[in-house]
Amino acid sequence: MSQKDTLGQELSRRGISRRALLKFAAAAATSLALPPSFAPAIAEELSKARRQSLIWLSFQDCTGCLEALTRSEAPGIERLIFDFVSLDYQETLMAAAGTAAEDVLKAVAQENRGNYLLAVDGSVPVADNGVYSMIGGRSPMAILSELAEGAAAVLAIGTCAAYGGIPKAAPNPTGAAGIGALVGGKPVVNIPGCPPIPEVLTGVLVNFLTFGKLPDLDAQGRPLAYFGTTIHDQCYRRPYYDQGKFAKSFDDAGARQGWCLFELGCKGPTTHNACASLKWNGGTSFPIQSGHGCLGCSEPDFWDKGSFYTSLSGGEGPPWGAVAGAAAGGVAIGGAAAFAARRARASVERQLAQEWKAQEDEA
Amino acid sequence: MQSDDPFLQALLAELRMLLAQLLESGESGQIDLLRLPMAPAQTEALRALLGQGEIVITLEAEGPSRIEETRLSGVWWVEHHDRAGHLVARLLEVAAVPEIVPAAAPDIGASLGVLSGEDAGKAET
Numbered sequence: 489m490s491q492k493d494t495l496g497q498e499l500s501r502r503g504i505s506r507r508a509l510l511k512f513a514a515a516a517a518t519s520l521a522l523p524p525s526f527a528p529a530i531a532e533e534l535s536k537a538r539r540q541s542l543i544w545l546s547f548q549d550c551t552g553c554l555e556a557l558t559r560s561e562a563p564g565i566e567r568l569i570f571d572f573v574s575l576d577y578q579e580t581l582m583a584a585a586g587t588a589a590e591d592v593l594k595a596v597a598q599e600n601r602g603n604y605l606l607a608v609d610g611s612v613p614v615a616d617n618g619v620y621s622m623i624g625g626r627s628p629m630a631i632l633s634e635l636a637e638g639a640a641a642v643l644a645i646g647t648c649a650a651y652g653g654i655p656k657a658a659p660n661p662t663g664a665a666g667i668g669a670l671v672g673g674k675p676v677v678n679i680p681g682c683p684p685i686p687e688v689l690t691g692v693l694v695n696f697l698t699f700g701k702l703p704d705l706d707a708q709g710r711p712l713a714y715f716g717t718t719i720h721d722q723c724y725r726r727p728y729y730d731q732g733k734f735a736k737s738f739d740d741a742g743a744r745q746g747w748c749l750f751e752l753g754c755k756g757p758t759t760h761n762a763c764a765s766l767k768w769n770g771g772t773s774f775p776i777q778s779g780h781g782c783l784g785c786s787e788p789d790f791w792d793k794g795s796f797y798t799s800l801s802g803g804e805g806p807p808w809g810a811v812a813g814a815a816a817g818g819v820a821i822g823g824a825a826a827f828a829a830r831r832a833r834a835s836v837e838r839q840l841a842q843e844w845k846a847q848e849d850e851a
Numbered sequence: 852m853q854s855d856d857p858f859l860q861a862l863l864a865e866l867r868m869l870l871a872q873l874l875e876s877g878e879s880g881q882i883d884l885l886r887l888p889m890a891p892a893q894t895e896a897l898r899a900l901l902g903q904g905e906i907v908i909t910l911e912a913e914g915p916s917r918i919e920e921t922r923l924s925g926v927w928w929v930e931h932h933d934r935a936g937h938l939v940a941r942l943l944e945v946a947a948v949p950e951i952v953p954a955a956a957p958d959i960g961a962s963l964g965v966l967s968g969e970d971a972g973k974a975e976t
Contacts, residue, residue: 506958508912510951511931515939517883524881524942528950724890746890765886770937 495697496535509535519691519766520703521713533698540697541604543596543635544578547628548621548655548664549610553646554580556683573693576604590624597638605696606639608632608667611648611655615663632670641675641702642667645689650678650709651788658792666788668709677702678709680761682785687766688714708788710760719756719782722764725749743779753797754781761786852900852923858889859897862943869945870925879946885938894941901928901943908952914939918949 499509513531517524546554558581575581576596577589584592597604613620618627636642644667647653655664668676679688692711695703703711720726728734728748735743735752743749750757756764759782763774775782781797784790854860862882869880884894904920914933921928927949931940944950954962 505912506955507910507951511910511912511914511916511940514931514942514951515933518885518940521886524883524940524944722888724888724893726888764888770933770935771885771939772937 493538494535495537495539499535506531516691516694519687520695521716530694530698534694537697539574540693541596541600542573542575542607543593543604543639544575544607544609545628545631545635546579547608547610547612547632547649548662549646549648550654551580551609553609553649553683554578557645557686557689573605573697576600587624593635597635601638603640604638605641605643605693606635607643607645608649609645611652611664611666612670613655613662613664614670615661620662629670632667636667636671636674639674641677641696642671643689643692644668644676644678644680644709646684647680647682647785647788647790650680653682654791656789656791675702676709677705677711680708680710680786682783682790684786685714685762685766685768688762706760708760710786714762714766715760715786717760719759719761719764719776720754722762723756723776724764725776738779749776749779749781750801751799752781753795753799755784755787755790755793755796755800756782757800759784759787854896854900856893856896858893859900862887862897863900866923866926866943866945870923873925873945873947879944879950881945882943884941884943898928901926908949910951916951918952 496509509531510527513527513534514524516530517527522530577593579585579589582589582592610621612618612628612632614629618629621628623631644650648655648664649667651666652660652664652669653666655662656666666678668678677692679692681688688711691713692703695701695711703713706712706715708715720729723729725746725748728746729750733742733745733747735747735749737743738752743752748754754776756776763782764776767774767777783796784793787793852863854863865882869882872878872880884897889897902922904922904924906920908918910916910918914931914936916929916931918930919928920926925945925947927944927946929940929942929944929949929951930938933939
């Protein structure tokens with residue numbers, strides 16, 4: 489596909505119908521939180537769009553972001569990247585390696601100077617001149633500075649690229665930092681999450697191709713359409729929170745009835761993301777629907793904010809210490825102690841059941 | 852048609868408004884059900900409440916879609932899936948016929964071109 493061709497021409501050549509484009513536009517409107525009536529306009533503008541050059545760099549990352557994005561099948565992120573966008577450089581996906589890959593990068597950046605989108609996953613190590621993640625003999629900071637300078641905009645994909653993420657967790661030995669803290673003079677869109685929701689990247693790209701601009705952002709540089717509300721505000725368990733109905737343990741009667749997971753450490757009330765509406769794996773589920781509280785992975789420094797199982801009000805959550813301590817003792821000193829540990833756990837469970845019953849009686 | 856669930860009551864009120872708009876001005880409307888914080892049970896309850904009408908349309912375009920008339924004429928339950936079968940859009944569309952169904956003028960023109968080309972071919976032979 490030539491970069492001069494419009495997407496509409498290319499789709500027509502491939503026998504992809506107007507209805508298929510309308511359908512994709514309906515999914516995109518859903519994803520972008522636009523009214524569904526925008527779908528025909530999105531389809532119209534997309535069909536006129538020309539191929540967008542995208543350069544993708546990976547720094548201190550675990551490749552989980554790329555895994556999540558490329559393995560997504562809805563609403564077709566792979567198709568979007570490979571059909572709507574010219575993914576000109578991505579070390580993990582491209583066939584070229586070594587100096588051949590570096591030559592491609594130089595050529596693409598020069599040819600599309602001022603127009604390409606620069607996507608980055610992973611944080612940038614700035615301590616000790618970046619020696620912790622050298623690529624082709626150059627520090628990530630040097631590569632980022634050079635390519636950001638020629639980009640139309642920078643997309644920080646995943647929590648590590650957005651805010652430093654897990655590499656930045658205390659004591660942060662590599663001096664890891666997020667892209668927004670290092671790149672000046674260019675618009676930076678943060679798409680955090682560990683990993684980020686694939687549809688959010690799709691939405692940002694569709695927004696750029698359709699409206700010729702980046703989406704509106706919140707104070708943390710995240711697209712408002714996806715990060716404008718908290719998980720808690722969109723959560724289907726929210727009515728239980730309002731009624732004061734909380735699960736006290738992961739397998740108690742409240743948990744089985746789908747009550748709110750706040751007291752088990754759910755970070756939904758302080759976490760901005762679209763997991764509760766877009767969900768994961770083709771809309772199948774999201775952590776809270778699967779019975780576990782939100783970890784708050786799309787917020788800065790989520791790894792250093794205390795236990796995932798401590799409630800936001802400061803409660804301690806389930807008595808893990810008692811259970812784990814007893815179980816550890818059992819392993820250490822043999823079968824009799826293990827039996828005692830099981831009894832200790834059973835005792836904890838009985839205590840929880842009694843508390844539970846007392847609460848129900850009160851209610 | 853009523854529900855005890857306040858959330859579904861609000862949705863039914865919006866449907867009422869969209870139907871009145873369709874009748875008065877001919878303007879169609881949609882409600883995006885995937886963006887609403889609905890529990891799976893609420894989605895099922897809404898589907899059961901709206902019931903089944905006379906028409907079911909299946910569409911094969913980069914994955915299957917199912918477009919079902921509800922027992923409220925003019926209210927359609929639309930579900931689009933991608934090639935992998937994952938649900939990518941679930942809409943309530945209030946229209947005489949959902950927008951994605953009718954053939955568009957450029958496509959009709961292309962069909963005419965195909966047939967005209969065939970006719971021309973026969974004339975030549």
